[in-house]
């Protein structure tokens with residue numbers, strides 16, 4: 162994406178701007194068709210004395226106004242019950258890794274954190290989370306192999322209450338026999354958690370891989386329709402994707418990015434910062 166804006170700067174220095182080319186470049190940079198059309202429309206009203214820097218400045222202004230203020234941090238409850246965070250997304254997006262990183266971040270801030278291994282579809286997924294839990298010295302609840310993920314969340318919630326945990330983070334499966342089953346399973350997990358605590362889950366975070374571009378928008382639409390998302394975790398920002406897709410996701414669905422994944426280590430994880438993101442994007 163950085164290279165993308167640099168090339169925009171180089172290409173649009175002449176007064177005779179090729180609007181179609183500009184539009185195609187913006188869409189190609191993961192900003193999505195709607196936002197790209199809007200930026201082009203705004204630029205057109207500025208007449209013909211445009212330079213590459215105008216293109217960049219206007220893009221920055223648009224993106225900042227869409228993203229708004231920084232999202233609120235995760236909050237601890239005051240009634241002694243755990244804040245329940247459901248982590249969802251397609252296979253390979255980085256859910257399990259993000260659960261571990263988020264748990265590590267919250268623990269480092271002084272909170273008591275517990276993990277629930279509710280991706281019971283693959284045995285390897287439970288083992289993967291277990292390795293993280295051992296390494297980061299975090300308590301983890303798991304169930305029987307191929308067991309009911311909602312039952313794992315139920316058990317985990319009871320244990321979290323008994324242990325006085327502040328945050329319970331539930332990892333989930335990204336793939337079942339089909340997408341319908343997956344969405345049904347997520348709804349069931351929510352129902353079961355809701356019976357334990359009417360306000361749970363308090364956060365439902367969708368994990369998307371920055372390198373998948375417009376696929377991430379499609380995933381966000383689908384998951385948002387099936388279950389109410391409270392935020393995104395955008396992973397692999399250390400790779401080729403610079404995360405431009407989180408802008409149209411925010412614009413179209415109103416779902417804010419809460420955290421970013423920046424590598425494979427436990428500490429490669431940060432709360433999302435709008436100003437820093439826009440600067441790095443441009």
Ligand SMILES: Nc1nc2c(ncn2[C@@H]2O[C@H](COP(=O)(O)OP(=O)(O)O)[C@@H](O)[C@H]2O)c(=O)[nH]1
Pocket residue numbers: 250251252253254255256257258259289335368396397398399400421422423424425429
């Ligand atoms: N480079 C990089 N790799 C990541 C990041 N987050 C996750 N991964 C890697 O992506 C792969 C899939 O992650 P995983 O957590 O198993 O995805 P899940 O299937 O959604 O649970 C693993 O190899 C992770 O190490 C990230 O922010 N940066």
Ligand SMILES: [Mg+2]
Pocket residue numbers: 256257258280286333
């Ligand atoms: Mg996983």
